[in-house]
Structures are given as C-alpha cells and as structure tokens.
Amino acid sequence: MTEDARFEDAREAPLNLGAFDEEDLGVLSALVQDAVLPVTEIRWQPAQRRLGLLVNRVRWEDVEAAVRRGRPVERVQSLLVVDTALRIASQGVDRSDKDLVLSILSVSFEPGEAPGGFVVLTLAGDGAIRAEVEALDVSLRDVTRPYLAPSGKLPDHGA
Known part of the structure; x- marks a missing residue:
C-alpha cells in the first residue's frame, strides 16, 4: 500500500525540484515567493536556451x-x-542599475501553442520577466546552506 508523503516526514535537505506542468510550477512559485536577487544575478544563455536566476529565497x-x-x-x-x-523580455527591470534588487512575487505559465508558452516571473513594483518556452521546464535547486534572514522576520505584505 502506498500513501502520500506527509509534511512531518520531511527531512532537512536542500531542495532540488522540477516543474513540467502548471501544478508543479505552482509549488515552485510558492517556494520562491518573496525571493530577492540583485539584477546582476540574472543570466540569459541563448545558446543553451536557458534563463538562470540566483535567488535568496525564504525557506x-x-x-x-x-x-x-x-x-x-x-x-x-x-x-x-x-x-x-x-x-526573454522584461518590464520594469533596469539591467544597467547594478544596485537594483528584485523581489519575486510569483512564477506562472501562460499557455501558447502546445506544449509551449510563456513562463512569467512577476516582480514587486510592477516588474516582470517573461520567457517564451518550447515546453514548460523550470527547476529550483538550493545551492547553499540555509542562513538567518537578515531581518529575522517573514516578509510582510500588509493585510
């Protein structure tokens, strides 16, 4: 007999997740909500057809x-x-401002001609990054040990 995994069964380990459909992407979106990154940590590699972002995410x-x-x-x-x-296209992202820090609100998928479409990263302050993709293929992988959030608090969106 098999049963669903439970939150209590989780162990302290780095995340390494992939999203190949909209449901999977919803999980990744929740995990990167309120992640911050300097604009200098965005890499577009057209030859590899890859957009990479090094983010500092809330665990x-x-x-x-x-x-x-x-x-x-x-x-x-x-x-x-x-x-x-x-x-790749962006709105409200000044790549020339090397001190600019972005905050991710969500990651979503806008279907196009199947299996393609657009992966959209919605940013705080009306910014967005939009990647046209052949197919939905997004991954999230922790690459450092956890560290204490500088504020020591959860992000506050106000009610």
Whole structure:
C-alpha cells in the first residue's frame, strides 16, 4: 500500500525540484515567493536556451517548524532555471542599475501553442520577466546552506 508523503516526514535537505506542468510550477512559485536577487544575478544563455536566476529565497518549507520552535526564519540561495527558453523580455527591470534588487512575487505559465508558452516571473513594483518556452521546464535547486534572514522576520505584505 502506498500513501502520500506527509509534511512531518520531511527531512532537512536542500531542495532540488522540477516543474513540467502548471501544478508543479505552482509549488515552485510558492517556494520562491518573496525571493530577492540583485539584477546582476540574472543570466540569459541563448545558446543553451536557458534563463538562470540566483535567488535568496525564504525557506517556506521550514517556516512552520521554525515558528513553532522559536527559531529565526531562514533563507537559502537557490538557482531558479527556466529551460527551453527561446526569447526573454522584461518590464520594469533596469539591467544597467547594478544596485537594483528584485523581489519575486510569483512564477506562472501562460499557455501558447502546445506544449509551449510563456513562463512569467512577476516582480514587486510592477516588474516582470517573461520567457517564451518550447515546453514548460523550470527547476529550483538550493545551492547553499540555509542562513538567518537578515531581518529575522517573514516578509510582510500588509493585510
């Protein structure tokens, strides 16, 4: 008999997840919500058809346990990679401003001619990055150990 995994069964380990459909992408979107990155940590590799972002994300998968145990909130550096990318466009992102820090609100998929479409990263402040893709293929991989969030707090969106 098989049963679904439970949150309590999780172990402390770096995430390494892929999204190949909209449901999977919803999970990745939740994990990168409120991730921040300097504009200098965005790489477009047209020959490899890859868009990569090195983000500092809240460890949302650990927040409940941290709060329950009175531990500070943690962040971790992760690679968010969009593969099979054909073209990239952005709005409200000044790549010449090397001090610009972006904050990701969500990652979504806008279907086009199947199996392609657009992966859209919605950013705080009305910014967006849009990647036209041959097929939905997005990955999220933690690449550092968790560290204490500088503020020690969860992001506050106001109610």
